[in-house]
Amino acid sequence: MLKIKKAGYKALSLVEHTALFTIALLTVIAMANEVWIVFKNWEVTLADLLLLFIYLEVFAMVGLYLKSGRLPVRMPLYIAVVALARYMILDMKNLDTWRMLGLSASILIIVIAILVIRYGHIKYPYGNSDKEI
Numbered sequence: 162m163l164k165i166k167k168a169g170y171k172a173l174s175l176v177e178h179t180a181l182f183t184i185a186l187l188t189v190i191a192m193a194n195e196v197w198i199v200f201k202n203w204e205v206t207l208a209d210l211l212l213l214f215i216y217l218e219v220f221a222m223v224g225l226y227l228k229s230g231r232l233p234v235r236m237p238l239y240i241a242v243v244a245l246a247r248y249m250i251l252d253m254k255n256l257d258t259w260r261m262l263g264l265s266a267s268i269l270i271i272v273i274a275i276l277v278i279r280y281g282h283i284k285y286p287y288g289n290s291d292k293e294i
Contacts, residue, residue, distance in 0.1 A: 178227075185223045192216045211247040215240055238275050242268055 195212055199205050222236045245268050249256070256264070 181223050181227055185220060188216050188220045188223070192220075208247060208251050211243055211250065215243050215247070218243065235275055235278055238271050238278075242271050242275075245271075 192213060195209060195216070199209050218236065218240045222232065222240070225236065226232045245264055249261070249264050253261075
């Protein structure tokens with residue numbers, strides 16, 4: 162039974178690392194594509210920079226997961242805030258007042274959640290494992 166358990170763990174670990182490598186590779190390709198578009202158009206917009214920042218956060222999240230074996234909840238929340246801000250910037254002319262307020266409230270709620278999570282990690286640490294993040 163122990164051999165089956167170890168083989169299953171190795172198989173899952175292989176799938177996990179393959180998926181993480183694929184995500185990292187596709188993120189690099191997407192970043193290169195975005196940089197190519199910027200150079201082709203000879204124009205850098207705030208939306209381009211925010212999209213590159215989202216790609217960078219995804220890449221950092223994969224790196225952190227490979228390094229530590231765990232993923233802090235804050236990382237996807239940071240990505241969500243930037244993605245919502247990017248959406249607001251790109252579609253600002255087409256957003257009505259209520260949708261704009263809803264998106265702003267969503268960003269505020271996510272930021273408050275990040276602060277609560279961060280406070281919880283400082284006030285109630287898990288031990289030595291929290292010092293790495």
